[in-house]
Amino acid sequence: MITRKIDNDLRNLGLDLRYRYDGKLGIEYSKENTIFRLFAPTATKVELLINNQNLEMRKDTDKGIFELTVNGDLDKIPYMYKTFFEGEVFETTDPYAISSEANSARSVVVDLSKTLKGNRMPKFNMLDSVIYELHIRDFTLNAKNKGKYLGVVEEKQLNYLKKLGITHVQLLPIYDYSTDSVDELNPDLRYNWGYDPVNYNVPEGSYSSDPKDPYSRINELKEMIEILHKNGIRVIMDVVYNHVYDALAHSLSKCIPNYAFRKTEYFHFSNGTGCGNDVASERVMIRKYIVDSVKYWASEFNLDGFRFDLMGILDVETMNEIRKELDKIDESIIILGEGWDLATSLSDDLKANQLNANKMPNIAFFNDDIRDGLRGSTYEKLGQGFVSGGRFEKRLIPSIKGGQGLKSYIAPNQLIQYIEAHDNNTVFDHIEITNGNESLDDRIKMQSIATSLIMMSQGIPFIHAGQEFFRTKNGVENSYKSSDEINKFDFERAEKYSSFVKYLSDLINYRKDKKILKLESYEKINEIFNLIKADDNVLAYSFGNIYIIANVSKEEQNINLVNGRYKVIFDEFNKIENESINIVNEYRIKPLNILILEKDI
16 A cells, blocks of 8 residues: 555656646637636546537647637537546546536636626735634625625625724635535525535635526626725635545546545545545645636635635645735735644645744734633633633733744734634633533623733734624534524624624724734834733733733732823723823722723823
8 A cells, every 4th residue: 555655656746747837727718719728647638528519629748738729709608528547537627617507517618808807905914904704694694685795795784894893804615615515506405614615716606696697606706895895895715725525526636636635655535634635735736726726816806815724734835835926916915824733644844834834924824822722722612711710821921922932933924813713612602611600791701801802912813703792603513514593693692792892893993003013023022012910810911001901800800000190991891981090009900801001101
C-alpha cells in the first residue's frame, strides 16, 4: 500500500513538473463562438457533449489541455464533458462552470456581459471591520423573498443590518452545493448550511427565484451584493476549498483522477476535514483552480472578503498566492479563516494554520483562545469560561492585545475576535448548560460581558447573527441540517431584547470612532496598554485613556484606578450620556457588569 502511495505521489509530482498551464480554463463566450478548455492531462480523449452532439476536443499534449471552439451563439446552452482514460470513461460537468441547470445537472454557457456589473466599495482598512455572520435562509424566513438572495435586502432585513452598524456581512456558503443537502427545486424539503461543494464557481440556485434559469442565480446574487454596497455594507463569502461533497463523483476527479485529493500512506483519502476527503491545494493545477475561483468571485461579484472554512487543510503557498492576487484587485479584500491544526496528509510546515501565521501576513485567523477563555471550551459540555464562573486564563491577556505571544501571529490584523459562530452551541445555549441554575438575567449579563470584551479588544471583532439578542437553537449543538424553527433568525426575540441590540450597536459605533482600539502593530499596543487587574472576578485594563473594567462576580468589586476625572461611556449594558465621575484611589463596580470609561487627559 505504501508503495502505491509513493507511486501516486511521484505521478502527481510528474504532472506538476510537466503541466503548468497559466491560461484561462472553462469557457470564453462570444455571440460568434464559444471556446471550451479543460485540463485533463492523463485523458486519452475528451468529448464535449452539447446540442445532442459528441464533439471531440483537440488535445495540447504539452499543456494537458483539451480545447474546442464551437461556432454560433451558445448562450443558455447546457453542456457536459465525456473524459476517456485507460479503462475508465466519465461524464462530468465543467469544474470551471459559472452557471448550471437546477441541481447541478449540467453546466450552462452564459454571457456575463448581460449580467449586472455593480461596483466595488471604497478602500478600507481591515482593522476597521466588524463582521456579522449570517445564513441567507435563516435571515429571510419572514421575508417576501423567503430563503432568497433578495430577501436579505428587503426593508426589514436591510434596516436591521444598517441600524446595527456592522461593516461586513459574512454569508454562509452561496456557491452551488449538493442536491442531497438542499433540492433547488424543492428547497423547503431540507435545510442545510451548504458545506457540501459541487460547483465552486456557480451561485447556489435554491437562493434564486428560478433555479432553472441559469441567469437568475447570478443576477440576483449580484443585485443583493450591489444593494448591500449602496447601503454601506460589504460582503464576505464563506468558501470551502478544503473538501468536496463527494470526491469520487466530483468533476475534478473525473477530469484528473487521483490528483485533486490527498491520499494517506495506505492510499485512502486523507480525511483531516472529517468530511471524507482533503483537497490537495499544494498541487500546481489545484492551486491554480482555487486561486482562479477566488479571483473570479472577487472580480465578477465585487466581493469584499473570503472566509476560508477549515483553512488549516490548505497550504501556506496557496493562501499567499490568493492574498497576492486579491491585492491586485483590491487590497481592502479581507481574508480570514479557520486556522486549526488538522490531521491532513501535508507537512506541518506547509499547513495554513495558526502555527504558521507568521508566514501569511494580512490573513486573519479565528482566535479560539479568546473564545474558549471567555465562554468556556467548546469541547467540554460543562466547561465554564471567565464570564460564567470559570478560572481566569492567562491567554486572555495576549488575546485582548491582538494575539501578541499567541501561536505565531505577527500583527493584530491576523486575529478574528469572537465567542460564537454558526458551529457549536450558541453562547446563550452553552451558558444555559453550564450555568442552568443561574437566573436568566444573570446569564444574559454573562454573555453581554463576553460580547463587550470582544468589541473592546485589538484585532477584528466577529459577531454571529443573533448573538446580540441571545440567539438560541434550543440546545442543538450542530444545527447544519436542523429545521427552520431551530435555525431561524428570530426578529421577535430581537425586539424582546432590543435594549441589548442597541447596546451592541452603540459599542460598534464607539469602536469605529476610536483608532486606539484598532492599532496596527504590537509595538503600538504595548505603548498604550496597561493591565490593571486580572483574577477570577475582575478583568480591568486600559488602552490609553480608555478603561475597560469587567466584574464577572455576583458581588461588588473594588478596583484601583489612577486618581482623576473619568467620563462614563458604558455602564450596565447601556451607553451613558453626559456623566462623569471623580475617582480617588478606587472605584466599586457593580456585580456582573462591564464599565467603560474615558479618563480626562
